[in-house]
Amino acid sequence: MESSLCTFSSSKxxxxxxxxxxxxxxxxxxxxxxxxxxxxxxxxxxxxxxxKEETVEVVKKHLENCYLxxxxxxxxxxxxxxxxxxxxxxxxxxxxxxxxxxVGKAIEGTQWEALKxxxxxxxxxxxxxxxxxxxxxxxxxxxxxxxxxxxxxFTGAVFEGKFYQPSEFKQLESMPTKAEIYAKLLGSLQSxxxxxxxxxxxxxxxxxxxxxxxxxxxxxxGGGQ
Numbered sequence: 001m002e003s004s005l006c007t008f009s010s011s012k013x014x015x016x017x018x019x020x021x022x023x024x025x026x027x028x029x030x031x032x033x034x035x036x037x038x039x040x041x042x043x044x045x046x047x048x049x050x051x052k053e054e055t056v057e058v059v060k061k062h063l064e065n066c067y068l069x070x071x072x073x074x075x076x077x078x079x080x081x082x083x084x085x086x087x088x089x090x091x092x093x094x095x096x097x098x099x100x101x102x103v104g105k106a107i108e109g110t111q112w113e114a115l116k117x118x119x120x121x122x123x124x125x126x127x128x129x130x131x132x133x134x135x136x137x138x139x140x141x142x143x144x145x146x147x148x149x150x151x152x153x154f155t156g157a158v159f160e161g162k163f164y165q166p167s168e169f170k171q172l173e174s175m176p177t178k179a180e181i182y183a184k185l186l187g188s189l190q191s192x193x194x195x196x197x198x199x200x201x202x203x204x205x206x207x208x209x210x211x212x213x214x215x216x217x218x219x220x221x222g223g224g225q
Contacts (some may be wrong), residue, residue: 055098059106059125062094068128068172069112070157072140075122077152082124084147088139092130098123114163118156133159134173141173 063069074097077085086095100119107113128136144152157164157172164172 052102055102056106058096059098059103062096062125062127063106063110063112065129066112066127067131068126068133068136068157068159069115070126070128070137071115071118071123071155072126073121073152073155074124075152077124077149081147081149085140085143088143089126090130090136090139092128092132093136093139094127094129096125096127098125111161112158114158114161115156117163117165120155123155132177133175134177137169137173 072095074082082095082097089095100123103123103125104116104119107115126136126140130136140154144150154166154169156166157169159172
């Protein structure tokens with residue numbers, strides 16, 4: 001049997017250089033460049049984190065010297081309605097839109113943690129910096145009625161460490177004003193003893209308010225002398 005050999009067209013002997021096998025592999029520079037999409041996502045994440053931290057700090061700032069914090073169902077409100085609502089509120093009341101998770105972080109370890117039951121859905125947060133609670137809540141009630149926003153009710157509130165459900169807001173909205181407390185106290189002091197006894201037998205909450213108002217009045221009078 002005949003054997004066949006592999007032949008090459010060139011009659012010159014083949015020569016191999018070691019360098020041809022050891023030459024380093026050079027990849028295109030673009031291979032090591034950072035993916036522009038990934039870089040964009042990283043920057044966006046950093047910006048979002050910064051905004052979240054700023055929101056938490058804003059909420060903490062509004063909690064200072066605050067008497068009441070209430071949640072309002074924000075979903076469904078237009079930008080214009082929200083602006084009109086803000087303009088209708090007194091200077092002692094601030095309105096902030098913030099995610100529940102960020103508000104929850106801001107109130108950790110404080111009396112305002114009682115707000116957690118109303119942290120569902122989208123909320124706008126009302127920070128009341130006055131003891132005149134009924135007067136602070138009334139503008140929203142008027143706005144709600146005028147714009148027919150029955151679905152955008154209060155989701156809850158915390159006052160003096162206690163959580164109030166939407167069905168309990170009448171207690172907050174019917175609290176006596178300072179003027180009413182003064183009138184009640186002065187009337188009791190000027191009327192027969194039976195009227196004073198009646199005042200003292202009133203619910204403890206009303207009595208505390210009356211006594212606080214009276215002490216404040218005496219301090220004001222003493223300071224003016």
